[in-house]
């Protein structure tokens with residue numbers, strides 16, 4: 018497995034985001050040719066960006082295109098004729114979506130439609146794997162959510178991800194039932210080195226330690242199915258390959274661990290790791306729109322392939338070690354490549 022990606026032309030939308038950059042690095046390791054489509058980084062963010070940190074710029078072809086611009090996106094897909102697409106580009110932050118709902122809905126809904134419409138103009142693409150979220154369900158906080166549960170979302174980000182699910186299925190049913198496979202993946206909160214987006218828990222903790230920024234937390238009692246960035250990305254790669262090889266035209270799948278953990282557990286690990294007694298503020302100004310409890314039922318994915326996942330403690334250790342190495346100015350390309358090799362040897366080959 019995974020040799021499948023060797024020499025394939027893979028287009029990643031959102032390639033310079035947190036997950037997209039790691040996916041680019043992994044796919045480079047597997048021998049794929051990468052085309053990236055993302056927004057251009059502004060100067061303030063370019064030092065803390067994984068494509069730059071991993072020094073990948075000269076090894077991939079990048080297009081800085083707004084996916085809301087259908088003409089440009091279509092032209093790029095026609096020109097590149099990718100074998101495979103991973104669609105990760107999105108407005109990915111819950112509270113940004115509250116602040117700027119129009120931008121959120123445009124990118125997460127019209128942007129996705131533009132990707133799918135563009136695919137009508139290429140016969141080469143075998144499948145598109147669309148990354149939505151575990152927040153795409155109506156969550157009554159009472160049960161573990163499974164794929165057949167009702168889609169919906171009470172806040173704009175969640176609603177846009179529920180729409181992305183509905184739209185993806187409608188394109189499969191209406192247009193692509195014979196010549197293009199569509200898979201959607203509903204993953205939970207991701208932790209790992211190299212996420213620098215504030216209002217996400219780990220980057221906020223890291224900014225507190227290394228950049229002296231004020232620490233404002235939301236709900237320390239909330240539970241989430243946290244997973245390591247390598248677990249989630251290898252899941253996208255493995256399940257896409259398996260589904261394609263099984264000739265499955267359309268599938269949706271939860272991606273995550275069996276357990277959810279409270280934010281408090283991460284805080285405890287964090288304070289031990291840095292030997293800190295922290296004082297943090299709770300942001301009471303923000304309207305509390307997030308669910309306290311979110312847990313996924315991931316039995317469907319296991320029926321296809323049940324691979325070992327990283328334990329939560331190990332994931333936390335690896336995550337904070339990554340940032341420590343980054344701030345100690347280690348070569349993060351080599352460091353992260355070694356993490357990928359170790360992951361394949363320990364979790365996939367066994």
Ligand SMILES: NC(=O)c1ccc[n+]([C@@H]2O[C@H](COP(=O)([O-])OP(=O)(O)OC[C@H]3O[C@@H](n4cnc5c(N)ncnc54)[C@H](O)[C@@H]3O)[C@@H](O)[C@H]2O)c1
Pocket residue numbers: 030031032033034035036037054055056057082083084085104105106107108109110124128148149150151204205206207208214
């Ligand atoms: N990180 C998580 O914990 C998590 C959890 C569940 C789902 N997801 C989903 O996974 C995907 C990737 O998440 P991430 O954490 O890497 O996000 P990120 O915010 O780090 O990266 C977003 C990427 O999308 C691109 N992008 C945004 N708007 C665009 C536009 N209009 N046109 C072109 N490109 C655009 C950005 O340039 C960037 O490359 C997203 O779809 C997100 O909703 C993330």
